[in-house]
Amino acid sequence: QQQVKQSPQSLIVQKGGISIINCAYENTAFDYFPWYQQFPGKGPALLIAIRPDVSEKKEGRFTISFNKSAKQFSLHIMDSQPGDSATYFCAASSTGFKTIFGAGTRLFVKA
Amino acid sequence: EAGVVQSPRYKIIEKKQPVAFWCNPISGHNTLYWYRQNLGQGPELLIRYENEEAVDDSQLPKDRFSAERLKGVDSTLKIQPAELGDSAVYLCASSLGSSGSYNEQFFGPGTRLTVL
Numbered sequence: 661q662q663q664v665k666q667s668p669q670s671l672i673v674q675k676g677g678i679s680i681i682n683c684a685y686e687n688t689a690f691d692y693f694p695w696y697q698q699f700p701g702k703g704p705a706l707l708i709a710i711r712p713d714v715s716e717k718k719e720g721r722f723t724i725s726f727n728k729s730a731k732q733f734s735l736h737i738m739d740s741q742p743g744d745s746a747t748y749f750c751a752a753s754s755t756g757f758k759t760i761f762g763a764g765t766r767l768f769v770k771a
Numbered sequence: 772e773a774g775v776v777q778s779p780r781y782k783i784i785e786k787k788q789p790v791a792f793w794c795n796p797i798s799g800h801n802t803l804y805w806y807r808q809n810l811g812q813g814p815e816l817l818i819r820y821e822n823e824e825a826v827d828d829s830q831l832p833k834d835r836f837s838a839e840r841l842k843g844v845d846s847t848l849k850i851q852p853a854e855l856g857d858s859a860v861y862l863c864a865s866s867l868g869s870s871g872s873y874n875e876q877f878f879g880p881g882t883r884l885t886v887l
Binding site for chain 2: 666694701702703704705706709749751758759761762763764
């Protein structure tokens with residue numbers, strides 16, 4: 661119930677392409693779904709987050725799509741750039757509850 | 772504004788030895804978290820503090836791990852004795868408000884622990 665399942669484990673995309681990472685959760689009490697970006701040797705940093713009252717949120721090249729009925733959400737990176745190469749974590753939490761992270765997706769954008 | 776500061780960045784110890792990690796959160800952040808990140812995995816919460824009170828330590832292996840946050844600012848995480856399976860990156864994070872919804876967590880760079 662507390663797991664957040666993330667796929668794929670790794671992803672290779674050509675420069676300018678679209679990167680798509682998917683996550684699924686079980687606990688319907690979760691009400692906050694952030695995505696974190698982590699570069700080697702650094703801690704995770706918040707990239708974008710969504711609440712379940714909206715189905716999509718866009719910030720620049722990054723978009724979260726949220727499907728409440730399916731308990732799934734995904735990150736789309738448009739016009740992927742080599743600088744986007746990093747590990748991406750989805751997460752889920754609710755008020756007063758700890759944040760549960762997915763296992764991560766290693767993205768490599770080929771120049 | 773300075774971010775979350777952690778030290779040391781790297782630590783190599785023999786098994787059964789003690790080790791301690793230090794964290795200085797962002798100024799004004801009441802909530803402090805310690806996470807463990809195993810290789811190829813996402814962070815897993817060990818303990819969360821609201822000011823100086825530990826409010827969630829259910830995942831902390833209390834037989835060998837201890838933590839403190841004196842005066843509600845800096846925090847120390849200790850392992851004694853360390854085991855081979857403790858090799859991981861230990862991340863400290865802080866946020867303005869309580870854990871969960873809507874409070875962005877800011878992570879430090881972590882301490883990479885290797886137990887030989």
